[in-house]
Each structure stands twice: as structure tokens, then as C-alpha cells.
Amino acid sequence: MPKRGYHHGNLRQALIDAALALIEEKGPTGFTLSEAAKQAGVTPAAVYRHFAGREDLIAEAARQGYEIFADLMEYAYDKGQPSALASFEATGRAYLAFARKYPGHYISMFESGISVNHSPDLALVSSRAMGVLEKAAAKLTENMPEDKRPPARMVSAHIWAMSHGVVELFGRGSPGQKSPFPPEELLESGIGIYLRGLGLIKSDD
Template structure:
């Protein structure tokens, strides 16, 4: 039987697909290069023609994940306009949707231990995703006088952390079955309380 990776002529993509499936099933630390090579239908030595090691494969999967992630959040942000609050909340919901729909990418991005600065392409992709949150935060804070306005990057980071916490505790895996409320409701309520507490949302919104 011919080796699958060589047969279809795109060994790099075959290895990425194989690693992504292994991450979804076993976690980012639960597979080896040999596992990925076997799933792709090639010898372990063939992996090194395209990747320096397992972390290199995971970093590439994380990069692709951040590109998808940024696209989804950007789309959600634009759909939520013209209301700054609706647009900001939409980015949070997109975070939850991404984690549900793309668990392998999510784990490579946030649970693998890979540095976001592992390579320039990964750094750029992750920064693009972060900037969607920051842009939404900047739009939301326009009514606050400049001298009293907190850095948009600060409270967008807080919302990112809140979104991540909801995903980890109540959306993915076994803990998700024990959520006291729907994850979307938890996140939306938390965002509203946080933003109003900082005075970032006018009382009449």
C-alpha cells in the first residue's frame, strides 16, 4: 500500500491534518512525531523534511487557528455594529463559538504551552486576533474623556481573560456539563457588569 503522504503529493498538509486530529483526541501533549507520521502514512524521518519537531507542527496549527479566530471575531465585531456594546459582546460570543467549533486549533493556541513568539508568523497572527478586541474596546470607550479613559488594551485583555475562563470552566470537556448557566449568558452578564463598573457603557445603553 503506498504511503498516504506521498500518494497525494502534499506531505506537509497531511502531517498538519494528522497532528490536528491527534490534538483533538489526545491533547497537544498527547502525541509524538511518530504518531503524526503514522497517521499521515509516512515514516517518522519524513516529518523532518517539513518540520523541526512536534512543537513546530503545533506552532503552525496555532498560527492557522489564530487566523481563523481573528476572522471570526472580526466578522462578529462588524455584524454587531453600529452599537459599540453589541459589537464588543459579539466578539466575546465569537470566542466561545470558536472554542466549540475548532477544539484542535483552540488547544494548540492556548493549551499547548507554545510561545506566541515561537516564530514571526505566529506572533503576527496572534497579534491580529488581539487587535480585534482592542479595536472594539477603543470604540466602546469613546464617550469617556481622554484624561479619564483607561487603556483599551487593558480592559480588552480583561475581557479576553473572562472569555477564556468561561471557555475553560464551562464550555470544553467535562466541566462544561456542570455549567450553572449557559456559557453565553455567563459571559454576556460578566461583560456587562465589568464594563458598567468601569463606566465604559453609558447608563442608558
């Protein structure tokens, strides 16, 4: 009797989902392709029909994460309209929400060492996500005098770094770390101090 071939409804996505679970559990370098294949219920050889290696698999997980992330950022920005400040703050909160809800994707995107230039598709979608925060920064600073207006890319990079720091230290339950305040409050107060320093919101009386 001839050996039946293995059939899988969506092997490629099953492998990505398996990788995401393993990344969340063991980190981006803590699992093998064989483990991902086993978790997806296929042979290790089947992986190579879709991915050249573990790096390609993680890069695709990152690309899908950026798609979700960009959509969330755009939704948060639009929800905050018509206030430029509300939209700006909403994008920061969306960052925290994404990291909490999609830890496997978050790690793939920001902690795996995979370059956003790994593929044209990954570069494109990561630019879309970063572009939302830059757009929010440009709108927030547009009424500042031109000679005092910081580049929107710089402002967005500062807020991106602040958001990332809050997530890494306090937002994802890092071992041994306990947030002195809720992560959302830490980020909101940090953004407030930063924007007051730029003169974009008034100081408290």
C-alpha cells in the first residue's frame, strides 16, 4: 500500500502559530525548527517547504505582528480625533495594549534581532506602524514656531522609546520587576512631562 502524504489545512500559518507559542514560552532563540514542526503536527522536513530557516519563520511572525500593530495604532489615532493630544496619547496606550495582548508577536518584532529590512514586506509594514506615531507627532507640533519645532520623527522616536521602556521594565511581567505604578500611568505621566517640556501642554498650577 502506498504511503499517504500528510495533509494540513494551512501548514504555513500553523508553523507560525507554533513558533509564536514557542517564542512566548522560550524566547526567539530558545526553540528549534523541529520543535515548531512537532507542535504544528508535521515533520521537520515540511517546514522547509515554506521557510528557509528559523530566522525566516520568526521574520514572518514579526511581519504579521507589525500588521496587527499598525492597525491598532491607526485605530487608536483615529479614535482620539479631533484632539491632536488625545490621538498622540492614544497611540502610546495602544503600544502597551499590543505588547500585553500579543507577546509572541512583540518579542518577534522587537527582541528577536531580526532586522525590519529582512524582507521588503516586513520593512513596508514596520514603516506603516512607525508612520502613525510620526503623523501624530507632526499634528501635535504643527502650531509650534518653526524655529522651535522639533522634527516629528524625533518626537515620535522619543515617545516610542519611552513606550518601549515601560513595556520592557513593567508591562510584560519581567522576572523580579514590579511596577511602582500601573504601566499606563507611568507612560501617561512620562508623556505629559515630555510634552510640557516642549511647551505643548500647560504646566499644572
